[in-house]
Amino acid sequence: GCDAGYNSCKEKHSLFRAPANASLFEEWDRAIPRADKRLQENSAVCSQHFDDRYILRANRLVIDGKEVFHPRERPTLRADAVPTIFPNLPSYLTKQLPKERKRKAKTSPQGPPQNKVRVGSGDVEELPAAQVEEPQIDQHAAASSAVFTANLHCPSDFWSIQLFSDRPCLISYQKARFLPERKPPLLLEKVVLFETDETKRTQCMIYLNGLLHQEKTVTSVSDADDVLNCVDKLRLCAGVGESREFSVDIQGTSKHLFGTRLFSDRCMGAVTGDGQRSCLSCKYFRQLLKGRQWRVKTKAKRPLDTAAKKLGRALRTLKRKQKAVVTLLERLNKMKAQNEQICKEAFEEQLKKLPKKQQESVRACFEASKRASMRGYKYNRDWLLECIILRMKSARLYEHLRRHKILVMPGRTCLLQYVKNFKATFGFNGNLLRAVKAKTRAMDEMKRHGGLVLDEMKLSAHLDLSASSTIQGFVDLGSFTPKDQRHTKADHGLVLMFQPFVGKWTQVIGVFASSGNVKADLLTKIVTEAIILCEQSGLLVDYVCCDGASWNRAMWHNFGVHGSATSVRCKAAHPSDSSRFVYFISDVPHLVKCVRNQMMKTGFNTQNGRVHWEHVVATWKCDRSDVTLKAAYKLTRAHVFPNGFEKMRVDLAFQVFSPLMLRAFMVHQKEVEQLYPNLKVTYEFVALMVDFIRVMTSRFPARALRPGKAQEHVIDTVLAYLDDWERHANGRGFLSRSTSEGLRVTLQSTKELLAYLTQKVGFQYLMTSHLSQDCIERLFGIVRQSAGANDNPTPAQFCVIMRCLSFCSLVKSTRTGNVEPGVLESLLSPQADEVSGRRDSPEPQMDISDLGAVDSIVDHLPCVSESSDAQLIYYAAGYAARKKISTSKCEECKALCLLKQCQVPETLPAAATKEWDMGGLLYPSKELYKLILTLENKLTQVFSTCKLHAGLMVDVVSALGGLPRIGCPEHAECLTKEVTKFYCVTRLHFFLKGKNKTDAEKKKKMQKNV
Known part of the structure; x- marks a missing residue:
């Protein structure tokens, strides 16, 4: 058999994966004469089995009549390539292909043909035979030469053409409308995009009013001109109307907003009939919104309670409390009599x-x-x-x-x-900040200096019903929550934590639940609010640390922070103290990972020479033998060829830029130089990264950053190296903009922080490990571990876990001192939360007082879209009876609400209950079944017509009215309330459980489709 691709084969051959085309895949399978194993999707066939005409090893460019050959970086196959050569098998299995016709030499053309559109001066073709090896090709020029739609005739003067510098094969013809109230005042109402791929196939996409109208393939200039003329003649759909015309909430509807007008998401953008302004989809959508707006205006508000019922309930509660007081007084007198024999003073003296x-x-x-x-x-x-x-x-x-x-x-x-008195909700918690303020009173000023660390973690989008009948799991940013996101499921958690310069303690300041990442403008407000609240609580914020995400960099820019070779601004004015500044720092471990990943991908073009990742790979191969001693014994395959998850590990990146790597370079220098010369440049770059990591991750005083010492000189060296490197690279072989900006701002902030702390605060040194996100990463590890078997915690779990962690960090004493007994009084005392003007939504009043006050409710729709089966409702009524009626002490209530199996009338749908009964099921009476049936219909109506939100139980309660009573006259009202509350809460639990399951299945299905 063929041994290509194995270590035993000394000759190297190119491997080609099996084709994705089903017909070509079957042709390959028939052509390969192997009976023990069929061709699979992940199979590969080496170049020995293909004729040379099928293998494209170079590109042929015809420029001014001359042929120029540019070798391909990797050989590839022609679209019709099939394996035909099998050298190690009998000769009759190898198919002889007909001789290829000799290609005529191409002469210099005098001009472009009359029936073609000439786009560029060159023509690109694939050369089957290999004559040159491996290099790179200017794909931009090759792609632009294939575009024939660059010079089409616009249908009118109102059309314009748009080219794109980053997408040379993409051309846009568009017609705009001027709207003075918009900024910018232009709106593209008609857009025709032409895009040519690598196979010179041109795809046309037509957009009307921001909606995709049609997508087709064009093959000539005439086809493209016809498309433009046809689009110019189309009449645009006027849509549903202006967005301000509708006062109802339209967030959950199937709509598309273009400018200030609404369109249905099924709108195709154009109308076909004469005299029509809008398409049918937009017309029906307008009727739906108008009907919903009318129903909202005519919906009657129902009172939930009356003063008489409240007074009766309060009197009963008072009576119970008075009985409890009498009982406690009797027990207290007995205890006093028993304790008379003990001398309390003597006991306290010994204690x-x-x-x-x-x-x-x-x-x-x-x-x-x-x-x-x-x-x-x-x-x-x-x-x-x-x-x-x-x-x-x-x-x-x-x-x-x-x-x-x-x-x-x-x-x-x-x-x-x-x-529970220490109520930890999303946002900034007033009780928490008051406890922090009490704790900082006994702390020294130097121990209160530190910084604000922020990061986000993924949450599982999941809805939960709290004990107060409020649905949890929606976006909650405290007072910063946008109105359009209050009913959106949360899938990310943002945490802001204070980390001091001195000590190992940390304190969570704020917790937020968001849908996706928090946008930069909103994040800027949250960070500013957090700094002000920390300062008011006694914590002195001197820096803000975050990772290199794009929204964090945008937040920097909002504060005026930036970093480049010409200008570096690393600080902003302090919002609480005009004499101080807030310095911005990017997480150093994240920056090191970014440098390592980019070095693996492209290498670096430094002022000293080229830095290659191949030097690291070759050193590892020379040092990986288990028989001999190793210079870099920690280096493994995961360091050199990391997968997607291993690229996120900080320890692997730090061990590549470590003294062990330098020792391995020195030991295996000769072997590596024979394979990849110029090892000295890579050695110097790794040595610089080793010094950078050592300075920026100091954890004990001996290696701390001190003014005027060698560690500070390393920071200046790295900054100068970055400036020289960027000027030499000139945009090629340099770090990404985000990474270089993060390095410059972080190093400059560290220098200025050191000067501020040593000159004005009284510090002797700075341990730079307190400038990273390690503390918040450890916190996220605890959160993920506490969430159990879930991949990510739910928003409700995240809130509870963060409440415990915030509580724990407050009640723990610092290592160098004690917390006074009265400092944490606010943790166990219920107080109002007055931070940032937060207003918690009221809890739903499930205790319905007057069930007969309202005869009926105004339906939201003519009919309920879904309803439960009567037999299942009767079975559920039996479940409610077991939980609330069978435990009652009133025998009359039991007799009126429960029946024996033989007493069940035929009018009740009890067939399923009788079939499932194995001796323990209960049979509700007609009155109890009628109550549960009424509740089920009302609940089904609310679930079908109301949008899911945190206060859905309020809608459920407001829909209840005219409910039939159950039980004896003495307990009818109380028993009806208990059964109603139990069934509503239980039914809402079932509804949320099914909703979560359905959403999880949809998400899983979408992942499979991707």
């Missing part, structure tokens, strides 16, 4: 001899010994804080100590009641 932490635990143990049960016991606040911290560190250890009664500790639900 003071213990450490403060032990005093709390011993006092709790003695208090517990005097009680028959710990139910209703109010724990000391200091002891509660210790229990909360202990459970955060290890939930298993906490449960072990509590269950075995080693220590007296509150249960999980008791702790949650206290932690």
Whole structure:
């Protein structure tokens, strides 16, 4: 058989993957005489099995009548290539192809033919035979020579032509309309795009009113002219109307906004009939919006409660509380009688001899010994804080100590009641900032200096129903939430964290849920607000650190920060203190990864010479033997040939730019020079990166950055190297704009931060590891681990986890000091959140007071689009009866709401319940079934007609009216409310679960299609 591609084969041959064309794939499969294995999609065939005429090894250019051959970088096959040669098999299996006709030599043309459009001076063809090897070809010139639509005749003077510098094969003919109220005041109402691909095939795309009208292939100049003339004669659709004409919410509708006018997403952009202004799709869409606007105006508002019902409910609550007070007083008197024999003063005197932490635990143990049960016991606040911290560190250890009664500790639900007062929502939390302010009062000023670190992580788009019947999982940016995104699912989480220059503690400042990344303008406002709130809480913000994402760079530019060879601006005016500045820093590990990835891709054209990644590859190959000793023992295949995930690992990039790599270069210099000369340039570049990493990642005082020392000189050296490199490269072989700008701004900010901290704050040195995003990456690792088996946490999980982490970082004492007992009082005390004017949406009032106040509701639509089967509704009524009626102590209520199987009348749809009954199902009465049927119809109507949003339960409650009562006269109202609330909440749970499942299936299907 063929041994090409194996290590045993010394000769190197080109490999060609099996064709994607189905017919050509079958022809290859028939041509290859192999019975043990059929041809597969990922199979490859070497160049030995193809005739030379099928292999294109060079491009032939005809310029001014002369042929010029440019070798291809990689050989390729002709479109009709089929394997015909099999040297190691019997000769009859090799097919002899007919001799190729001799190609006539091309002479210099006197002028272009009359029936063709001449685009350029050159012609490009593929040369089958190989005569030169590997190089690069100017694809821009080759592509532009194939465009024949560059000089078409415009239908009128109102048409214009547009060329693109980055897409030479793309030409646009367009007709614009002037709108003075727009900026810019031009609107392209007709656009015809001609694009020529590598095979000289020209594709035409027609856009009318911003919508794709038609897509076709043109083969000649006449075809292209016909297309332009036809488009010029088309009458444009007037659309639905102006967007301001409709006052209803149109975000969830199938619409297209072009300028200030609305169009249906099914609109083709043009009308065909005479006298028509809009197409049928736009007409129907306008009727739909008008009807919706009319229904919104005529919708009646229903009162949710009445004063009489509220008063009755309050009186019943007061009566229960009074009974509880009497019971507690009786128990308290008994306890006092038992404690009379103990001398409290003597006990406290002995207790003071213990450490403060032990005093709390011993006092709790003695208090517990005097009680028959710990139910209703109010724990000391200091002891509660210790229990909360202990459970955060290890939930298993906490449960072990509590269950075995080693220590007296509150249960999980008791702790949650206290932690709930520390309400952590998306946005900036007032309770959190007040606790931070209390904590910073006892801290030294030097320990309060630091920076703001921000980053985003991916979340799973998922909706959850909270305990307050509010749907969670939508975009929540606090007071910065755009109105058009309030009903959009969140799939990203943004975290802002404060990181000090001194110490290992960090503090989460703000948490946000967004759809995609937060845009630069909005991110600028959030960062400014965070800096102001940190300063008000006692935290002194001196820098802002982020990664190199495009929206973060745009945020820099909004602050006026930029970096180039001619000008570097690394700071902005401080929003809280006019005498200070805020410095901007890009994450150093991210910059190192970008440098490594670009070096792998193209190499660098430095002022000292060419830096090649092949030097690293050759060094690894010389050093990878397991038999001999290794100079770079940490270097693996993942360092040299990383996959998509390994390119994101910081440790792999740092180990490439490490002293181990320099040692390996020195040891294997001769072997590497024989394969790839000029190793010295790569050695010097890696050495410079080693010094840069060492200076920008110092973690202990011995290697810290000090003014006037060698570390500061390294920063100046790197800045000068970047300037000389950019001038020499002249746009070729240099870093990307984002990476070079990040390096310049980061290095300049580090220098100026060092001068500010040492001259004005009193620092002796700066540990640069506190200028990176390592702290927030560790935080995201904890969040992902806490989310369980999910790929990414849901927005609700993300909010809960960040609440615990914010709480934990506050209650932990710093290593160099203690937190006073009264500092964290705000964590366990409910207070109003007054940050940034945030207004939380009111929780839905599920306790319906007057069920008979409203006879009916105004339907949103003439009919409900979907409805549940009656047999399933009867089965669900039995489930509600088991949860709320079977546990009732009133026998009369049970008799009125439940029936025996033999008592069920034929009018009730109980056939399915009887079929599924294995001895434990309940059979609701006619009144209970009627109540559940009414609720199901109302809920189905709301689910079908209302857009999904956080306060959907409010819409459900507002739709309920005229519900039939169940139970005895004494308990009818209370029992009806309980069943109604239980069924509505349960049904909403089922609805959200199905919605999440459907969305997940759609997402999975789209990923497969991609």
